[in-house]
Amino acid sequence: WPRGSRRRDGAVRIGGVDVRDLAQEFGTPLYVYDEDDVRARAREYAQAFHDGDVHYAGKAFLCTAVARWIKEEGLGLDVCSGGELSIALAAGFPAERITLHGNNKAVWELERALDAGVGRIVLDSFEEIARLGYLARERGVRPKVMIRVTTGVEAHTHEFIATAHDDQKFGFSRNSGAALEAVRRVLALDALELVGLHSHIGSQIFDADGFEVAAHRLAGLLVAIRDEHGIELPELDLGGGYGIAYTDGDEPIDPKEMADRLRDIVGRECRAYELAMPRLTVEPGRAIVGPGGVTLYEVGTVKDVEGLRTYVSVDGGMSDNLRTALYGAEYTCVLASRTSDAPPMLSRLVGKHCESGDIVVRDLWLPEDLAAGDLVAVAATGAYCRSMASNYNHIPRPAVVAVRNGKARVIVRRESDDDLLRLDAEVEA
Numbered sequence: 493w494p495r496g497s498r499r500r501d502g503a504v505r506i507g508g509v510d511v512r513d514l515a516q517e518f519g520t521p522l523y524v525y526d527e528d529d530v531r532a533r534a535r536e537y538a539q540a541f542h543d544g545d546v547h548y549a550g551k552a553f554l555c556t557a558v559a560r561w562i563k564e565e566g567l568g569l570d571v572c573s574g575g576e577l578s579i580a581l582a583a584g585f586p587a588e589r590i591t592l593h594g595n596n597k598a599v600w601e602l603e604r605a606l607d608a609g610v611g612r613i614v615l616d617s618f619e620e621i622a623r624l625g626y627l628a629r630e631r632g633v634r635p636k637v638m639i640r641v642t643t644g645v646e647a648h649t650h651e652f653i654a655t656a657h658d659d660q661k662f663g664f665s666r667n668s669g670a671a672l673e674a675v676r677r678v679l680a681l682d683a684l685e686l687v688g689l690h691s692h693i694g695s696q697i698f699d700a701d702g703f704e705v706a707a708h709r710l711a712g713l714l715v716a717i718r719d720e721h722g723i724e725l726p727e728l729d730l731g732g733g734y735g736i737a738y739t740d741g742d743e744p745i746d747p748k749e750m751a752d753r754l755r756d757i758v759g760r761e762c763r764a765y766e767l768a769m770p771r772l773t774v775e776p777g778r779a780i781v782g783p784g785g786v787t788l789y790e791v792g793t794v795k796d797v798e799g800l801r802t803y804v805s806v807d808g809g810m811s812d813n814l815r816t817a818l819y820g821a822e823y824t825c826v827l828a829s830r831t832s833d834a835p836p837m838l839s840r841l842v843g844k845h846c847e848s849g850d851i852v853v854r855d856l857w858l859p860e861d862l863a864a865g866d867l868v869a870v871a872a873t874g875a876y877c878r879s880m881a882s883n884y885n886h887i888p889r890p891a892v893v894a895v896r897n898g899k900a901r902v903i904v905r906r907e908s909d910d911d912l913l914r915l916d917a918e919v920e921a
């Protein structure tokens with residue numbers, strides 16, 4: 493839950509605003525962001541990595557308002573498409589604090605990045621090295637680039653596997669020598685300025701060990717590069733992936749502790765090989781916007797499936813939160829518009845889409861007197877919910893509201909039926 497959420501007069505309040513008022517004014521389903529929570533988490537990361545850089549990963553959720561919050565808190569921004577780049581630029585985000593990612597950047601995306609003057613471009617394939625070299629030369633610019641390295645560490649929720657995991661689409665493998673070959677090719681092009689190495693090992697990670705192994709291996713590559721080329725790359729980007737608490741069992745890593753451990757491991761390596769300490773960058777997405785976002789739904793049908801459970805249907809579903817259907821994600825949900833003393837019933841929170849996999853929360857306890865018109869709130873939906881939302885079943889995507897100091901404002905408007913029809917090329921007059 494956002495730090496600014498409380499229960500008062502029976503109803504949940506977020507950022508000082510009663511969810512009943514939010515539902516009344518803006519309708520449901522509704523994504524609600526506690527602006528102070530998002531800003532505070534951004535600041536915590538920035539402070540923890542005060543001697544490095546924190547780039548918010550915009551894929552978690554980006555709109556012009558959020559880009560502005562991130563800018564104001566002094567962070568950088570990662571984008572992984574031309575669209576995300578456009579949103580950032582439209583928000584007035586300083587281009588030099590933007591990094592462009594992607595395993596298959598289109599020529600127009602590279603051109604847009606070069607024309608805007610983004611701070612870093614992370615190179616992901618040999619073709620891209622040649623392509624960007626050509627485009628940069630053509631424009632007479634010399635972009636700063638990093639090489640994305642597959643370190644052989646692949647981390648997932650609750651665990652990490654330090655294997656030679658090269659069987660995936662991103663980056664250049666360290667094990668096969670592709671990463672060092674990429675370095676050679678970039679250094680051979682005057683049009684590109686190689687500033688460092690990048691790695692991202694996974695997402696929703698709770699164990700710092702995977703990051704440490706990756707940092708250790710990248711530092712080893714810096715040594716190999718120094719030995720081969722006589723240059724010390726000044727930057728290491730260790731990616732994002734810091735886990736957040738979706739349910740009680742999840743224990744997030746403290747940013748400061750993480751920063752200290754990463755600094756330690758890279759520092760030790762550098763001292764051992766007499767290498768200057770590189771500047772560290774991290775790219776948290778989920779950890780910045782996830783906890784501060786809540787989705788409000790209105791309860792519709794409540795159906796008791798005899799002997800099994802009660803299916804509680806809400807007015808959204810997999811179109812506004814695909815994570816449960818896609819990843820088996822777990823969430824916490826409460827009755828938000830009132831309190832209830834009724835005994836708990838085993839429930840499943842489901843959406844209104846035409847398939848049975850349309851589940852928002854698989855197993856939860858809700859009070860037996862839950863009824864149509866009640867509001868429920870699903871916590872920690874700030875990351876990868878609106879950004880992965882769809883119009884499946886021609887359901888308009890919900891509005892996004894930011895709350896702060898007892899005031900709410902729309903930061904992304906709700907789609908209307910007209911919006912859905914707008915792109916249809918053969919509508920009858």
Ligand code: LLP
Pocket residue numbers: 549551552570593692694695696731732733734775776777778779815819875876
């Ligand atoms: N940097 C890079 C290069 C990434 O690929 C990602 C996420 C991040 C940073 C940010 O990771 P975070 O700190 O947010 O975990 N849709 C999935 C998550 C996909 C993450 C992809 N890359 C989900 O809903 O869990």
